[in-house]
Amino acid sequence: MSWTYERAPVLSDSQFAMWSQLLELRVGISLGQHQRQFLQSQVSMRMRELGEESFSDYFHKVTDAPNAQLEWAILIDRLVVKETTFFRHKPSLNFVGQHLQERLARGAAKSSYDIWSLACASGEEPYSLAMVANECYRQASQGPNFSITATDVSRVALALAKSACYPERKLEFVPQSYRKKYFVENSAGQFQFQHPVTERMCFSCGNILNLDDMPMFEFDVIFCQNLLVYFQQELRKKLLDSLVEKLKPGAILVIGLGEVTTWVNDAVERVQRADVQAYIKSADNN
Incomplete structure (x- = not known):
């Protein structure tokens, strides 16, 4: 599969539930359905960088594979970094x-x-x-x-x-x-x-x-x-x-x-x- 010319994979209902549960367990973030596209795009972007083709395979990479903790740290940066300014409120x-x-x-x-x-x-x-x-x-x-x-x-x-x-x-x-x-x-x-x-x-x-x-x-x-x-x-x-x-x-x-x-x-x-x-x-x- 070529990420350059193929469409990015779509996050299925079961995969969205799996990823959402992981985020809530590890960092407390609770995702609603309206945030599904954000999750898909951010995870897909990181998968593209690694040449990964499956959300399930990448899920294994951040949970059970060698260096899973390092990969998780990289991904979570994409998901939780917020735009802010000085004297915001x-x-x-x-x-x-x-x-x-x-x-x-x-x-x-x-x-x-x-x-x-x-x-x-x-x-x-x-x-x-x-x-x-x-x-x-x-x-x-x-x-x-x-x-x-x-x-x-x-x-x-x-x-x-x-x-x-x-x-x-x-x-x-x-x-x-x-x-x-x-x-x-x-x-x-x-x-x-x-x-x-x-x-x-x-x-x-x-x-x-x-x-x-x-x-x-x-x-x-x-x-x-x-x-x-x-x-x-x-x-x-x-x-x-x-x-x-x-x-x-x-x-x-x-x-x-x-x-x-x-x-x-x-x-x-x-x-x-x-x-x-x-x-x-x-x-x-x-």
């Missing part, structure tokens, strides 16, 4: 800034202010959080004392994040003053995030389904937007319960608007704002 970022400003104003942030950016993709979100936090400390006339842990399941996305080099279109919502302060344009017209604040950032590979293997310390902010939407409702609630356990007293959990509607956890209270979906953990002398 300003109300949520502003809320984090307000939370930190209040802590600084009452002298409650003497220890490190620790932020976790979950599903950080190519890095725009954690760098946005870094700029917000750094400006809060500057406005309070205090030296920066914060850390940002950024995790994603995609090693390719993490490599892009660590390179910190972006096309101008990604900076559409970055204030001009921040552009001048945090970015340097290179000879190729790309913008390099270049600031000492990067010393306070750590990027690492992690799967939200394996939270026990992810950062063990507690955070002041867990920022988890546009990730839960890929999971079934019951799994979303279980993951949120687990994230609450990783919050410091008085800390906040920020998720995407509408990602959960009926979740309740006695340890947190939803923030009463229409433009942000966030929860604050009960404080103990914080």
Whole structure:
């Protein structure tokens, strides 16, 4: 069979079910029928690169064959890497800034202010959080004392994040003053995030389904937007319960608007704002 001249194979009902079950088992992603074409095109593209002709044979290559783990890592990069920009949802970022400003104003942030950016993709979100936090400390006339842990399941996305080099279109919502302060344009017209604040950032590979293997310390902010939407409702609630356990007293959990509607956890209270979906953990002398 020649991929150059033949049509790509069509994903059958049973094969779609097989691949969907694998994705849900390994990374929690639940695919609907409307995403069938996306799955077929992405898997087919990788099969073409390898000269594979059968979805079932390729399924074996990512599950049972030698080097299956490596091939799975390559494929999952194609399936989960999301397009994003800096300051994608300003109300949520502003809320984090307000939370930190209040802590600084009452002298409650003497220890490190620790932020976790979950599903950080190519890095725009954690760098946005870094700029917000750094400006809060500057406005309070205090030296920066914060850390940002950024995790994603995609090693390719993490490599892009660590390179910190972006096309101008990604900076559409970055204030001009921040552009001048945090970015340097290179000879190729790309913008390099270049600031000492990067010393306070750590990027690492992690799967939200394996939270026990992810950062063990507690955070002041867990920022988890546009990730839960890929999971079934019951799994979303279980993951949120687990994230609450990783919050410091008085800390906040920020998720995407509408990602959960009926979740309740006695340890947190939803923030009463229409433009942000966030929860604050009960404080103990914080």
